[in-house]
Amino acid sequence: MPAYHSAYNEDTDSRVIGSMSLLPFRSKIRGPAGTPVDPNAMDIIDESIDLFRANSLFRNFEIKGPADRTLIYLILFISDCLTKIASSRSPLLLPEATKQLSTLAVDSFALPGDAGFPLNALYAAPRDRSEADALRGYLTQARQELVGRLIERVYNSGGGGAGVGQTPSKWWLAFTKRRFMGKSLS
Template identity: 65%
Template structure:
């Protein structure tokens, strides 16, 4: 059974930085990301929907630039779940939100950096300006993804993260981690 790929691979009117798509997202967080149509799904919704199925795969064939963004976001969700799971006590929704927002804005490696775990599959940004744009975009996307993950993890109203999501905290997509 093959892994699930991004439906945004066919998008032709999006900017590429290196070989990563800069796709529109639905957000109120300030940043360089283009605004998406609120009635349509965006890459963050797609990543959350595909995370659990794709995290079971060790291999993933990249079929387009949106798949590269999908991989980065799936690895970030893994890091988010690991962060919540490694807390000494089960964090409340507010504590989890603060923790994941901090994780989202922490310094992280970009494609082309020596510490980026998947450099073989990614092209480095062409210029310093492109690298800064990509860092701003990924920071904004990570913040929005962290906020939506907290909503999804604590949706049942019990004040504890969903066990169906937390069961994936030790799973590593492609046996990789962003190392955050």
């Protein structure tokens, strides 16, 4: 059974930096990401959250385009977020998880080409400083938006979407033991 790939691999309109597509997504956070043509359609953030659990089961992933590289990065960030939630003796409650993950989203992080980036073999480095700054801004905005949407999913009480619970779902935290491609961003 093959892994699931991004539906945006055929998108030729988005900018590519460091072999990653800078795809538009709906966001409440200011940043360089464009707004999608159809605001009701699934964007790369929704796609990465939806494909996370299925793709976490795979150790190998064939990259079919620049959108897959963006998807890989976001899936690895989701894995880091879930590890952060489950890292304490008892999983973090909603307010503390929101605070911890919001801090994680804006903390400094390595870009492709940096010594600390775990996937340098799969990603090209940005050509110059301006591209690196643009990629960092895009990924920071994507990480912040992803944290907001992930918290809604992980802390959903399961009552038919009726609200947000105070404790994380055990069905999401079960994936902290799995490493997509055997990698981690941290």
